[in-house]
Structures are given as C-alpha cells and as structure tokens.
Amino acid sequence: MDSITLLAARAVQHPFLATGLAVLALSIAVPLYFVAACFVRPLFSSLRDLPGPRNDHWLHGNLGRIFGGAPGEAHIAWQKQYGNAVRYRAFFGKDRLLLFDPVALNHVLVAHAYEYPRPVEARADLAMVLGRGVLFVEFDDHRRHRRVMNPAFAPNHMRALTPVFFEYTHRLRKVLTQLVESGTGDSSAWRNEQQRLAWEEKKPKGEIVQDVMKWMNRVTMDIIGEAGFGYHFNSLSLEHNAFGRVFTSVFTPRASAAKPAPRDVLIQRFVAGVIRRLPLMSLADWIPNPSIKQLRDAFKLVEVESMKILQAKKLEVEKDGLESVQGGNDLIALLLKSVNSEGKASMSDQELRGQLTTMLIAGHETTSTALTWTLWMLARAPGVQAKLRREIRQARVGLADPEDDLDSKDLDALPYLDAVTRECLRLEPPVTSTIRQAAHDDFIPLSTPIPSARDPSRLISHIHVRKGQFIFIPIRAVGLSSDVYGDDAEHFRPERWIESEDGTGKKIEGGVGLTGSNLTFLAGPRGCIGYKFAILEYKAILSVLIDHFEFDLREPDMQVEGRAVMITRPLIVGEEHKGNRMPLRIRIAPRDEDH
Numbered sequence: 360m361d362s363i364t365l366l367a368a369r370a371v372q373h374p375f376l377a378t379g380l381a382v383l384a385l386s387i388a389v390p391l392y393f394v395a396a397c398f399v400r401p402l403f404s405s406l407r408d409l410p411g412p413r414n415d416h417w418l419h420g421n422l423g424r425i426f427g428g429a430p431g432e433a434h435i436a437w438q439k440q441y442g443n444a445v446r447y448r449a450f451f452g453k454d455r456l457l458l459f460d461p462v463a464l465n466h467v468l469v470a471h472a473y474e475y476p477r478p479v480e481a482r483a484d485l486a487m488v489l490g491r492g493v494l495f496v497e498f499d500d501h502r503r504h505r506r507v508m509n510p511a512f513a514p515n516h517m518r519a520l521t522p523v524f525f526e527y528t529h530r531l532r533k534v535l536t537q538l539v540e541s542g543t544g545d546s547s548a549w550r551n552e553q554q555r556l557a558w559e560e561k562k563p564k565g566e567i568v569q570d571v572m573k574w575m576n577r578v579t580m581d582i583i584g585e586a587g588f589g590y591h592f593n594s595l596s597l598e599h600n601a602f603g604r605v606f607t608s609v610f611t612p613r614a615s616a617a618k619p620a621p622r623d624v625l626i627q628r629f630v631a632g633v634i635r636r637l638p639l640m641s642l643a644d645w646i647p648n649p650s651i652k653q654l655r656d657a658f659k660l661v662e663v664e665s666m667k668i669l670q671a672k673k674l675e676v677e678k679d680g681l682e683s684v685q686g687g688n689d690l691i692a693l694l695l696k697s698v699n700s701e702g703k704a705s706m707s708d709q710e711l712r713g714q715l716t717t718m719l720i721a722g723h724e725t726t727s728t729a730l731t732w733t734l735w736m737l738a739r740a741p742g743v744q745a746k747l748r749r750e751i752r753q754a755r756v757g758l759a760d761p762e763d764d765l766d767s768k769d770l771d772a773l774p775y776l777d778a779v780t781r782e783c784l785r786l787e788p789p790v791t792s793t794i795r796q797a798a799h800d801d802f803i804p805l806s807t808p809i810p811s812a813r814d815p816s817r818l819i820s821h822i823h824v825r826k827g828q829f830i831f832i833p834i835r836a837v838g839l840s841s842d843v844y845g846d847d848a849e850h851f852r853p854e855r856w857i858e859s860e861d862g863t864g865k866k867i868e869g870g871v872g873l874t875g876s877n878l879t880f881l882a883g884p885r886g887c888i889g890y891k892f893a894i895l896e897y898k899a900i901l902s903v904l905i906d907h908f909e910f911d912l913r914e915p916d917m918q919v920e921g922r923a924v925m926i927t928r929p930l931i932v933g934e935e936h937k938g939n940r941m942p943l944r945i946r947i948a949p950r951d952e953d954h
C-alpha cells in the first residue's frame with residue numbers, strides 16, 4: 360500500500376482529517392487550474408497564429424471592450440486592424456475565433472453547419488421552458504424538425520398570409536390616426552414631465568409623440584398570434600390576455616440602464632450553469648420566494664396555454680379536416696398538415712408545442728425591433744422617407760379599388776421599398792451576433808491566406824480549430840464590412856441596393872447570407888426559417904405606415920444606442936433608465952404631393 364492510499368484510508372476513518380485534506384487539495388487545485396487556464400492554455404491554443412488584440416484582463420480577456428461598446432463596435436474595429444479572421448479572449452483566457460471571411464463563414468454556417476452546433480449554453484435555458492422547438496435542437500433532431508417545418512414556410516403560404524399582415528396594420532393605422540387627430544401623445548415617451556409640458560405648450564397642430572417601439576411590438580404580436588396559430592392576443596386593442604402579457608414580460612428581457620460589466624455577466628452565466636445542471640426548476644415550487652414563484656407561475660402559464668392552443672387546433676382538424684383551420688393557412692395548421700403527411704412520429708405533441716412558442720419568441724420581437732430601427736432611420740432621413748412614400752403611393756394608383764391593399768407580388772416589385780428594407784436590416788439587424796461551437800477538430804478554409812501573427816513570412820490558408828472551440832459570428836459587423844459595402848458602409852444609403860444606369864448604385868449580390876451578403880437572417884440549414892414571412896410582414900407594415908404618416912425625431916439631436924439582450928433594442932442616450940424606447944413625432948402625411 361503506497362503512502363497516498365494509506366493517507367486516503369486514514370482519512371476515511373477520520374472525517375475531520377478528510378475535510379481538512381479536501382480543503383487543502385481544493386485550495387491548491389483551484390488556483391492551479393486558473394493559472395493553467397488563463398496563462399498556460401493560450402500558449403498551446405490552435406489559434407495562436409491568428410492576429411488579434413492583446414489580452415486585456417486575466418479573468419475576462421477582451422470582453423470588457425465588447426460589452427463596453429455598441430453591439431459589433433469592437434468586432435468592426437478588430438476586423439479593420441487584424442483582418443477577416445481574429446483571435447480574441449473571453450473568460451479565463453479562453454480563445455474565441457471571430458470570422459468575417461466569406462469562405463470560412465460558409466464552411467461553418469452552410470457547408471458544415473451540423474458540425475458547428477449552437478453551444479448548449481446558448482439554447483438549453485430557454486428550451487427548458489419553451490419546449491424543444493427547432494431553435495433549440497441539434498443534429499438529426501434539427502434536420503427532422505426543419506424537414507417537417509419547411510413546407511409550412513413555402514413562399515406560396517407566406518403570400519397567402521399577406522391579408523393578415525395588412526388587416527392588423529390597418530388596425531394600427533386607425534389607432535394612430537385617432538391618436539394624432541385627438542392630439543394624444545404618450546407621456547412615457549419623454550425624458551421627464553417637464554420636457555413633456557414644454558412640448559405641449561408649443562407643439563405643432565396635428566403632431567404627437569409616441570413610443571413607436573410599443574406599437575411595433577403590439578402589431579407584430581397580434582400578427583404572429585393570428586398568422587402563426589390562429590390566436591388573438593388583442594395587443595393592439597390593449598386588452599392583452601394573460602398569455603401575451605406573461606410572454607412579453609418574461610421572455611423579452613429588456614436592456615438595463617448600465618452597460619453590462621464582464622464580472623456581472625460571469626456571475627450570471629455561473630448561476631445559469633448551476634440552474635441548468637441541478638433540478639432547481641422543479642424545486643422552485645418549494646422555495647418560499649415571491650419572485651421565484653411568480654416566474655414559476657409564468658412558465659406554467661406559457662406551457663399550459665401553448666398546449667391548449669395546440670390541442671384545440673388538433674381537435675378542429677380531427678373534426679372538420681385540415682382546410683377548416685384558418686383556411687388551413689396559419690403556420691401551426693400547415694405544420695399539422697405536414698406532420699400528417701409525414702406520419703405522426705415525425706413530430707411529438709411536445710415538439711409541436713415547442714414550435715408554437717419558438718415561433719412566438721423568434722418571430723415577434725425580431726420583426727418589431729427591425730421596424731422600430733427602420734422608423735428611426737427614416738425619421739433621420741426625411742428625403743428617403745418621402746421618396747419611399749412616393750413609390751408606395753404610385754404603386755397604389757394602379758389598384759382597381761383605392762381601398763385595396765397591395766398584394767405580396769406588388770410589395771416585392773417595389774425597388775425602393777426593397778432597397779430600404781435591405782439597408783435597414785443590414786445596418787441594424789435585430790439579432791446582432793450568434794455563436795457556434797466546433798463538434799470536433801477541423802480545418803476552416805479562408806478565401807485569402809493571411810500571414811501568421813508569430814511568423815509573418817508564413818501564410819495561413821486554413822484555421823485549425825479543436826473540438827469545443829467557440830466561434831463568434833458577428834452578424835452586425837459583417838453587414839458593416841467595408842470590404843463588401845465600400846467606404847460608406849456605415850452610412851444609410853438604400854440606393855446602394857439598386858443597380859442604376861448612371862453607375863452610382865450597384866446591386867450587391869452573392870455572399871453567405873440568406874438575403875444577400877449580410878447575415879441578418881443568418882445562412883444555411885440553421886438560418887431563419889421565417890425570413891420570407893418576416894420580410895413580407897415588414898414590407899406590408901412599412902408600406903401602410905409610410906403611406907399614411909410622417910415620422911420625425913422627437914428632437915433633432917436625440918441620440919440612440921443599441922443594447923443587446925438576445926435582441927438589440929434601442930435606448931435613448933441620457934434616458935437609459937427609462938428602458939428600451941423609440942419616441943418619434945408622428946403626423947398624418949399630407950396627400951397634396953400626390954401625382
């Protein structure tokens with residue numbers, strides 16, 4: 360028996376000795392682990408030949424720069440300085456690979472998408488509550504989900520949903536018209552009561568200030584309810600049912616006033632990791648804490664309500680056949696159709712419920728945030744707004760009945776509406792980044808070889824990644840790349856998307872993304888399944904709003920900043936404590952400029 364075994368045998372007989380030894384072992388092992396992780400591991404990293412910023416901090420690497428700036432700001436600066444493949448550090452000196460190179464992005468997101476899943480940290484928490492929808496599954500399960508779901512998102516089905524988009528947009532138009540006509544502003548859209556009163560005293564007639572973000576949230580919530588699963592949230596009529604209220608308050612985290620400190624993010628991730636690993640959620644019922652109980656009740660409500668909607672839909676189908684369900688047109692009805700034709704085993708009820716809540720979370724605030732940023736960009740560019748209005752009104756002249764709406768083909772055929780859509784979604788994508796993790800060792804090809812950071816005479820044409828390597832996909836920064844969009848990449852210029860005869864505009868095509876060169880909807884088999892739905896909905900809403908209203912900044916020097924919590928929503932600089940908002944002036948757009 361050797362001395363260690365002897366010590367262990369003694370320790371088992373003496374609990375005090377055992378505890379003392381355990382404490383001693385931990386107090387040596389933990390610092391050793393951190394020293395190895397922070398200082399030794401980077402020396403052996405497979406990314407050590409890549410260029411990138413110096414490590415700023417032993418504990419949180421370069422994350423301070425990322426969290427301290429606007430979404431994508433640090434990544435854009437690194438791309439300018441170091442090129443299209445960058446190594447930076449996250450917590451405990453861990454390497455992150457930051458990719459801009461189109462061939463490398465194509466490898467990770469498209470050609471080998473299933474070898475680069477989303478890390479468990481990025482999907483497990485929401486999946487616990489929302490169910491196993493397509494956003495939260497990987498590998499073969501994901502392939503199966505997409506196969507069953509894809510038919511529901513076919514272009515002809517999306518076109519059939521256009522009347523729903525217009526129906527709710529007209530409800531919004533009527534509400535906003537009433538508010539403008541009655542001069543009813545939104546008191547929460549001001550910095551303080553004093554500022555509001557000063558405005559009220561000399562406000563121009565026929566103009567109000569409203570937080571447009573609120574209205575975009577409401578209209579898109581009603582649309583996804585009806586078009587997604589034939590459900591009425593009644594958000595626009597302000598009757599909000601409990602399901603909608605709970606969903607909005609619990610699953611759409613708002614940005615806090617202060618920028619997140621790396622230390623707080625680390626603590627948050629540690630707590631989330633503990634919750635993920637231990638069955639704490641099932642113990643929550645026994646914890647006598649009102650806010651935990653409230654959260655638990657909210658989760659239960661979402662589970663019960665979403666299952667009820669699904670069961671009602673299934674019953675309808677069994678009783679009257681598939682065509683009876685919203686004319687067979689809402690996404691869940693179409694999904695049931697697909698499940699029926701593939702065989703019941705293709706998707707369980709729990710998974711179907713997961714798709715319902717996933718569509719709600721993935722398809723509501725994304726579009727509303729995109730529209731909010733768009734109205735802000737148009738408010739800052741009155742010339743673009745007027746040009747867009749002219750195009751929409753001209754297209755409406757051709758309608759048989761002036762009360763008719765443009766149809767999906769009309770919307771697609773408007774070049775300036777399309778250019779504005781692409782430009783706004785490029786500059787302010789609601790999802791500003793995502794992350795992937797290598798499932799095994801790999802070599803990622805580059806379009807152009809880059810010099811090694813340690814030996815510039817050596818060129819790297821493939822990046823060696825080891826299993827477990829995190830890869831950061833800088834969605835917003837890719838859209839701002841001057842390599843693709845030129846020196847004015849950061850400017851709002853919709854004309855860049857239109858091929859003009861005089862050569863001032865150039866149609867930008869190709870690249871990795873689902874909608875051309877940017878990654879707003881990502882790319883490949885894990886790209887946004889709802890992008891056609893989103894673009895049609897966005898265009899329908901924008902066409903009605905711009906036809907009827909003029910939008911202006913609350914005051915000309917109003918500064919807006921994006922803050923990302925899953926989705927990047929706006930905050931007004933100096934008013935961060937009031938939460939995400941977009942206060943704009945709204946007027947009825949005069950008709951006298953009609954041709």
Ligand code: HEM
Pocket residue numbers: 477493494495505717718721722723725726729788789790792793794878879880881884885886887888889890892893
């Ligand atoms: C402007 C609006 C939208 C934007 C910018 C957007 C963007 C994205 C992005 C970037 C992803 C990939 C996320 C990742 O893997 O990390 C994604 C996935 C997804 N989106 Fe969208 N989305 C929008 C609207 C919608 C709509 C309207 C729906 C549904 C009706 C939807 C449903 C989904 C689903 C189900 C996924 C998961 C796909 C998968 O993992 O296979 N999205 N979206």
